[in-house]
Amino acid sequence: MSAYPLPGGRQISGALRIMFGQQARGGGRWITQPGAEYECFLCDTTVGPVTGATAVTRFVQTIRTTHPTYCRATAQQHFEGAQAA
Numbered sequence: 001m002s003a004y005p006l007p008g009g010r011q012i013s014g015a016l017r018i019m020f021g022q023q024a025r026g027g028g029r030w031i032t033q034p035g036a037e038y039e040c041f042l043c044d045t046t047v048g049p050v051t052g053a054t055a056v057t058r059f060v061q062t063i064r065t066t067h068p069t070y071c072r073a074t075a076q077q078h079f080e081g082a083q084a085a
């Protein structure tokens, strides 16, 4: 799979899926744990899923910046960028 083109030269390069889970009334135990996973369309890799409220929060906040650092599809671009700098 590859990126989905959008008007104006933009593209969709990945999909972040979040499962919100279900918590007992009053903020008690989780009946269904929340989860999240990220599918990169550029390198055709799915990262995760991670489960648990803390892990999901951290994952959602960081995956868009951490995945490109090791994405096989963009690693070459990052390498060329580093050389040009």
Ligand SMILES: [Zn+2]
Pocket: 040, 041, 042, 043, 044, 045, 067, 071, 072, 073, 074
């Ligand atoms: Zn990737």
